[in-house]
Amino acid sequence: MNWTRATRAWIERTVPMEDLLPDRLPAYVRSYVYYFGVLTLSSFLLLILSGVILAFAGPGWWHVSSTGHFFNSIHFWAVQAFFFFMVLHLWAQFFMAAWRGGRQANWVTGVLLFVVSILAAFTGFLSQQNFDSQWIALQGKDAFNALGVGSFFNLLNFGQMYGLHIFILPLVLAVLISVHLLLVRAKGVVPPIEDGSSKKVGQNGD
Amino acid sequence: MATESGTRHERSFRMVEADLIRELVVAFLAVTVLVVVVAALLSSPDERTFTAAQLAAKDPAALETTALQWLNGEDDIASYGPPYNHQTGSLQNLGFFAPQSWFGVTIPVDPARDFFLHPLERMRALDPALPSALKAWNDASPTRRGGWETAYGHALKVTGGARLTALRFSGPLPTLMKAYLSLARSGALEAIINADGRVYQTDFTDALLPLQGDPLQTKAGDEKLLGTQWGMMKEPGNYPGAVWLWFYTLLYQIPPYNTSSSGDLLAGLTVGVVTILLLLIPWIPGLRDIPRWVRIYRLIWKDHYARRD
Numbered sequence: 171m172n173w174t175r176a177t178r179a180w181i182e183r184t185v186p187m188e189d190l191l192p193d194r195l196p197a198y199v200r201s202y203v204y205y206f207g208v209l210t211l212s213s214f215l216l217l218i219l220s221g222v223i224l225a226f227a228g229p230g231w232w233h234v235s236s237t238g239h240f241f242n243s244i245h246f247w248a249v250q251a252f253f254f255f256m257v258l259h260l261w262a263q264f265f266m267a268a269w270r271g272g273r274q275a276n277w278v279t280g281v282l283l284f285v286v287s288i289l290a291a292f293t294g295f296l297s298q299q300n301f302d303s304q305w306i307a308l309q310g311k312d313a314f315n316a317l318g319v320g321s322f323f324n325l326l327n328f329g330q331m332y333g334l335h336i337f338i339l340p341l342v343l344a345v346l347i348s349v350h351l352l353l354v355r356a357k358g359v360v361p362p363i364e365d366g367s368s369k370k371v372g373q374n375g376d
Numbered sequence: 377m378a379t380e381s382g383t384r385h386e387r388s389f390r391m392v393e394a395d396l397i398r399e400l401v402v403a404f405l406a407v408t409v410l411v412v413v414v415a416a417l418l419s420s421p422d423e424r425t426f427t428a429a430q431l432a433a434k435d436p437a438a439l440e441t442t443a444l445q446w447l448n449g450e451d452d453i454a455s456y457g458p459p460y461n462h463q464t465g466s467l468q469n470l471g472f473f474a475p476q477s478w479f480g481v482t483i484p485v486d487p488a489r490d491f492f493l494h495p496l497e498r499m500r501a502l503d504p505a506l507p508s509a510l511k512a513w514n515d516a517s518p519t520r521r522g523g524w525e526t527a528y529g530h531a532l533k534v535t536g537g538a539r540l541t542a543l544r545f546s547g548p549l550p551t552l553m554k555a556y557l558s559l560a561r562s563g564a565l566e567a568i569i570n571a572d573g574r575v576y577q578t579d580f581t582d583a584l585l586p587l588q589g590d591p592l593q594t595k596a597g598d599e600k601l602l603g604t605q606w607g608m609m610k611e612p613g614n615y616p617g618a619v620w621l622w623f624y625t626l627l628y629q630i631p632p633y634n635t636s637s638s639g640d641l642l643a644g645l646t647v648g649v650v651t652i653l654l655l656l657i658p659w660i661p662g663l664r665d666i667p668r669w670v671r672i673y674r675l676i677w678k679d680h681y682a683r684r685d
Binding site for chain 2: 191192193194195196197198199200201203205208209211212213215216232233239240242243244245246247248250251253257262264265266267269274277278281282285288291292295298299300301302304305307308309312313315316317318320321322324326327328329330332358359361362363
């Protein structure tokens with residue numbers, strides 16, 4: 171068996187290009203609720219962009235430069251925007267029962283994205299090298315130690331937290347976002363709940 | 377000209393023109409403008425770290441009291457337990473369930489040695505009084521040291537002649553404390569605690585742990601950042617913090633989480649269970665039916681239902 175041919179065939183079968191980037195969509199997506207996802211993605215892109223600038227200049231830059239502080243402010247408020255839109259997106263998908271029709275994996279990757287995002291933000295707070303990170307590290311260590319995680323996830327180890335924040339966790343998020351988007355396109359946007367039908371919400375094919 | 381696209385299931389509905397790329401670009405520009413404007417107007421918090429130099433200048437007795445606790449083993453870290461040592465003071469458990477002890481002592485910390493004696497050892501060449509005081513301390517029996525600690529603790533609480541008398545019974549401690557306060561005031565204490573012969577250093581465990589006690593708690597309390605003050609959701613200076621941790625933060629305001637000595641373990645497990653439930657909603661009857669009961673979807677797809685009905 172040719173693995174390359176098999177992989178190409180699987181991709182073409184799972185997400186053909188016209189499904190990946192469609193120029194026509196079902197009319198029911200014309201609801202403001204559908205903007206929460208793309209606004210979350212946009213906030214993530216802004217986080218990456220501002221984060222790259224902060225990382226390029228080094229973790230001490232924004233404490234001594236007004237330009238650096240401004241980029242930190244952008245990064246700071248982009249986090250708030252990211253979580254604001256993501257939580258709205260999550261609630262909207264819940265109330266749409268968006269796992270219907272074999273879309274359970276979309277829901278699972280979405281929740282995983284939420285959890286990893288919390289870790290990414292947390293390591294960001296710990297990477298600030300100021301009173302905030304000092305306080306959060308010293309308070310938070312007890313919770314991580316109590317759960318047995320503190321042995322290999324040391325909040326007081328700046329190098330570990332910074333590495334996780336600027337590389338490992340964003341990479342995990344980027345991969346999860348890619349899978350999440352591919353799943354949305356592979357299965358199509360979740361259709362309206364057809365009330366009056368005999369099928370129950372949450373069951374496949376609703 | 378638009379080509380037919382969308383998955384087969386989507387195509388069973390009425391289709392309309394869409395431009396996902398333009399939507400993403402417009403959304404990105406909108407978010408960028410919004411965030412840049414807010415950043416320019418509101419800035420972001422950046423309060424400098426709390427240091428031993430600040431404490432030594434503002435309340436030297438507090439630093440001396442903390443140092444005494446490192447020496448006599450009464451401070452929180454000396455009695456903490458895993459991953460710092462084999463004690464049980466901060467060991468959280470639910471019956472036999474104590475994940476804190478599973479991996480043992482992986483980050484060994486000895487407050488008396490790491491926070492107090494080693495920094496002074498490193499400074500011995502710079503202070504002529506230090507070598508003999510350190511030798512006296514190191515050569516003394518635990519009982520003798522205990523007597524000195526008690527006397528010095530008393531000296532910190534009294535004044536005048538009583539203080540002088542207490543200091544006379546404190547052995548080398550007055551010399552060691554004087555040198556330690558000088559070191560702290562110089563601003564070099566944290567760097568010397570962290571110094572281990574290497575130039576590069578990225579782990580600040582030893583430098584941060586010494587000041588985790590009362591002085592830092594008081595400062596955080598003044599800024600309303602304590603766990604019981606919803607501090608996990610806040611930043612210094614009234615900025616929003618991790619608002620998304622509202623549920624986790626809520627737990628710390630109510631029993632048994634805020635009354636149990638294993639509150640962190642309880643809260644962590646609760647959040648873990650809730651997260652797993654959230655993850656598994658599509659497969660949990662009852663939870664997955666809530667959307668149909670509350671009918672918010674009728675608002676989300678109101679155009680669709682209006683057309684259909």
